[in-house]
Amino acid sequence: MAVSKAARQSPLKVDPETDQLISQGARFLGLTKNDLVTEAVQVYLEQRREDLRAGMVEALQVLDGSPKSDVMLLTGLTAQEIDAVGGVDE
Structure with missing residues (x-):
């Protein structure tokens, strides 16, 4: 129990x-x-329910389980910006 x-x-x-x-x-x-x-x-x-929902959907679209998606979420950088500075080891 x-x-x-x-x-x-x-x-x-x-x-x-x-x-x-x-x-x-x-x-x-x-x-x-x-x-x-x-x-x-x-x-x-x-x-603000709709704003909350939109924020959650946006976060879930970024998170795909890859290290790059983690960096994108934490930094606000796009995948292209991350690639331009050398990318992330997957």
């Missing part, structure tokens, strides 16, 4: 002005700061 560990919470670092907005918003909505940020991120990502 697998024992699952509880995910460790990590602090979210934001600038002081954003922290003040989060604090005020949470207070006025009767939420904790954590609950407000959680809900806000969920709503934001739902609104």
Whole structure:
């Protein structure tokens, strides 16, 4: 039987002005700061679902399991640019 560990919470670092907005918003909505940020991120990502999908599709098109595709994804270079500087040993 697998024992699952509880995910460790990590602090979210934001600038002081954003922290003040989060604090005020949470207070006025009767939420904790954590609950407000959680809900806000969920709503934001739902609104940007198509952008997320497009980004995932683009990343998957680049990743074909080859070292060149790894370099392309990590550097943003095209296959032609990588070949122009000597390529990657496959």
